[in-house]
Amino acid sequence: MTNALPIGLFDSGVGGLTVLREVARQLPKESTLYFGDTARVPYGSKSRDVICRFSLEIAQFLLHEKVKMIVVACNTASAFALPSLRARFDVPIVGVVEPGAQSALSASRTGRIGVIGTEGTIESQAYSEAIHRLKSNLQVFGQACRLIVPLVEEGSLDKPVALEIVKEYLTPLMAKTVNTLVLGCTHYPLLKNLLARVAGPQVRLIDSAEETARAVGRQLKDLQLEAPVGAPLLRRFFVSDAPEKFEKIGQRFLGQAIPGVQRVDISTWI
Numbered sequence: 370m371t372n373a374l375p376i377g378l379f380d381s382g383v384g385g386l387t388v389l390r391e392v393a394r395q396l397p398k399e400s401t402l403y404f405g406d407t408a409r410v411p412y413g414s415k416s417r418d419v420i421c422r423f424s425l426e427i428a429q430f431l432l433h434e435k436v437k438m439i440v441v442a443c444n445t446a447s448a449f450a451l452p453s454l455r456a457r458f459d460v461p462i463v464g465v466v467e468p469g470a471q472s473a474l475s476a477s478r479t480g481r482i483g484v485i486g487t488e489g490t491i492e493s494q495a496y497s498e499a500i501h502r503l504k505s506n507l508q509v510f511g512q513a514c515r516l517i518v519p520l521v522e523e524g525s526l527d528k529p530v531a532l533e534i535v536k537e538y539l540t541p542l543m544a545k546t547v548n549t550l551v552l553g554c555t556h557y558p559l560l561k562n563l564l565a566r567v568a569g570p571q572v573r574l575i576d577s578a579e580e581t582a583r584a585v586g587r588q589l590k591d592l593q594l595e596a597p598v599g600a601p602l603l604r605r606f607f608v609s610d611a612p613e614k615f616e617k618i619g620q621r622f623l624g625q626a627i628p629g630v631q632r633v634d635i636s637t638w639i
């Protein structure tokens with residue numbers, strides 16, 4: 370029965386666990402299957418074609434494992450590959466960009482929105498296009514933050530260097546007097562306190578993970594795909610390299626231990 374199948378989520382590595390964490394919190398009855406492409410991370414500095422190919426391979430793998438929906442938990446993969454995934458596969462596919470854009474629109478009082486993300490996400494203009502599709506007269510300012518992903522993975526969040534890096538990236542956006550800031554990357558929710566402190570109390574932070582989990586819940590309901598009562602709850606994890614490292618670093622992103630991570634050779638899934 371389709372409803373009892375897990376939701377498949379994927380990301381370039383550990384970052385998408387922030388989305389899984391929210392999905393598990395908001396939809397505790399839904400089983401999940403997570404894939405982290407740890408052999409090919411980072412996605413943020415790679416080209417559209419490469420990210421589309423990786424995303425296609427991963428979606429094939431998830432469908433082979435049997436999932437009822439695919440959540441593209443990576444902002445860069447959502448920004449580049451969502452249209453080609455939707456064109457290719459029949460299952461419902463939810464990305465993180467559209468929910469984040471919707472939420473930024475609702476939060477923004479002055480219509481001046483800042484977006485921070487990887488180089489790929491910002492250069493793709495995916496957030497500003499998604500926001501402008503909802504309302505055309507808003508002003509959207511993007512800022513690529515290349516150093517935040519390694520900073521978060523290193524766990525150096527309370528070191529002075531973290532403050533310096535965040536200031537460097539946010540200063541140009543603050544000069545544009547944005548009043549809403551979209552955290553357009555899986556890793557940024559872990560830096561939320563520092564980002565809020567530097568941005569100041571007048572700026573609303575938008576966490577794409579929370580909004581994405583809400584969108585997943587809405588779609589499951591609309592499509593009558595919610596897990597049946599009493600279905601066993603499963604959380605499975607796959608990576609393309611170094612399961613032990615994923616278990617170790619991923620704990621901070623998921624907020625709990627990650628047991629039994631399996632390795633798969635993803636490049637054979639096309």
Ligand code: DGL
Nearest residue numbers: 381411412413444445555
């Ligand atoms: N998961 C990526 C994103 O949200 C960040 C890490 C990477 O560059 O692969 O864009």
